[in-house]
Amino acid sequence: MLYLDNAATSFPKPQEVIDAITIALNAPASPGRSGHKPALEASRVVYRARKAIAKLFGIGNLERVAFTPNITWAINIALGGIGLKAYDHVLSSALEHNSTARPLALLAEKNIITWETVAPGPDGLLRAEDFASKLKPNTRLVVLCHGSNVTGALAPAKAIKEAIGEVPILLDLAQTAGAMPLEDLGSWADIITFTGHKGLLGPTGTGGLYLKEGIGFQPLAVGGTGSRSESLSQPDFLPDALEAGTLNTHGLAGLAAGVNYLLEKGLDKVREHELNLVSVFLEDISKISKLSILGPGPGILQRVSTVSLNIEGWSSSDLAGALEAEYGIMTRSGLHCSPLAHKAMGTFPGGAVRFSFGLFNTLEEARLAAKALEELSKRKTARKKS
Ligand SMILES: Cc1ncc(COP(=O)(O)O)c(C=O)c1O
Structure with a gap:
């Protein structure tokens, strides 16, 4: 997982x-x-x-x-x-x-x-x-x-x-x-x-x-x-x-x-680590066409280690479902108890898929998640369950 x-x-x-x-x-x-x-x-x-x-x-x-x-x-x-x-x-x-x-x-x-x-x-x-x-x-x-x-x-x-x-x-x-x-x-x-x-x-x-x-x-x-x-x-x-x-x-x-x-x-170390994780992830996913990031993109450090995004052609729940089923990656889709924020960002009511990194995640994991998104972006939808 x-x-x-x-x-x-x-x-x-x-x-x-x-x-x-x-x-x-x-x-x-x-x-x-x-x-x-x-x-x-x-x-x-x-x-x-x-x-x-x-x-x-x-x-x-x-x-x-x-x-x-x-x-x-x-x-x-x-x-x-x-x-x-x-x-x-x-x-x-x-x-x-x-x-x-x-x-x-x-x-x-x-x-x-x-x-x-x-x-x-x-x-x-x-x-x-x-x-x-x-x-x-x-x-x-x-x-x-x-x-x-x-x-x-x-x-x-x-x-x-x-x-x-x-x-x-x-x-x-x-x-x-x-x-x-x-x-x-x-x-x-x-x-x-x-x-x-x-x-x-x-x-x-x-x-x-x-x-x-x-x-x-x-x-x-x-x-x-x-x-x-x-x-x-x-x-x-x-x-x-x-x-x-x-x-x-x-x-x-x-x-x-x-x-x-x-x-x-040391909270400064925690901050540094989480910013590194999110920077690597944002950098990697910014190359994926059809992917849109809500809010601050790469290079903006006025942020925490949470990134929400959508991929054209995918609903947020299908994308989160495919990430879990095919890659074992746990994210959260939908509105995140924050309809106001999604309205402000133009993603209401469909929401987005949220990736949120923590202290114990690694750079390798951030790269893996980006890679999974790149692969999924080349498909139109989730694989049908057999
Ligand atoms: C910004 C923000 N405020 C409030 C809450 C509510 O937290 P709790 O369910 O622990 O009360 C959350 C949790 O999702 C949150 O992200």
Whole structure:
């Protein structure tokens, strides 16, 4: 199997991650609840995960990091906490995943906000000045997918923040956390949301958010936290306010191990490797006639290691099916939970085939994938099953 679907979830996970999960699963404890030794150790597991995330993003105050089951929950919690009210204006990119687009669409449908999007240029790249020019006096929030899970384009997040000034920015780091150095974020980002099972190399069921001092918060669910048990109200302090119910301790042990693995390796090295992979792949496929790449092509480094493409004459599902059946290459076809991005790129509703490289892929594999595409491009359709 050649796994090129790391934008969906990363594979393989480092042995350190598997070991950390196994050790935590073998411990009889619930963090923050009982006072016995194993329970205290479980609390330490969670603390170490918070510390690892804080180090990754350069966050000073660990308590402002709350864990959730994934980034989708984190985004929903963050949007609920901003306190958006009648006809507040929200700006987002036109490349948002449904994890941000659906909650925004719901808020707009309920007439709580007006929502506008900023389109990328013909090269697939977003520009800070386009966000600045759409700001209104009542713009309360800018929502930004940092790395597109469709085109791979990297948004100029810091330049956008500089262009929008005091307006808070919510960053969806699903595709960039663990893929590049991001330790400067803690000094300027207002809201950071992340998922544990992609670039951070952790298991599914982990994710979270960071809220800068002064950003409001509102629980999406209330319940047991192990703190202030005498009260029927949810604690009003972070992270407890946003962490109702027993945390995914073994998942967080795996997440911490994944983040520490990356920190030890060096995020600059990870970035360099992934850019090499994608550069080789883009270079090789750019010679294939009838093949079109969505967004940034060869030579543009404002990108993550995800490339979506189509080959004339092939539907995206047939092409992904042939790649798996004939070459054992795992990709993802269709709309990638991102209809807005495909509309922006002119590939709605058919979608595209997405290749997403990860830390453990090799240059050889990138070349193999390109070769498979070259061969398939010479045919009109998938082979009929016998
Ligand atoms: C950009 C982006 N945002 C959000 C998500 C949602 O991630 P999760 O399903 O882990 O909440 C994804 C995952 O596909 C994504 O690529």
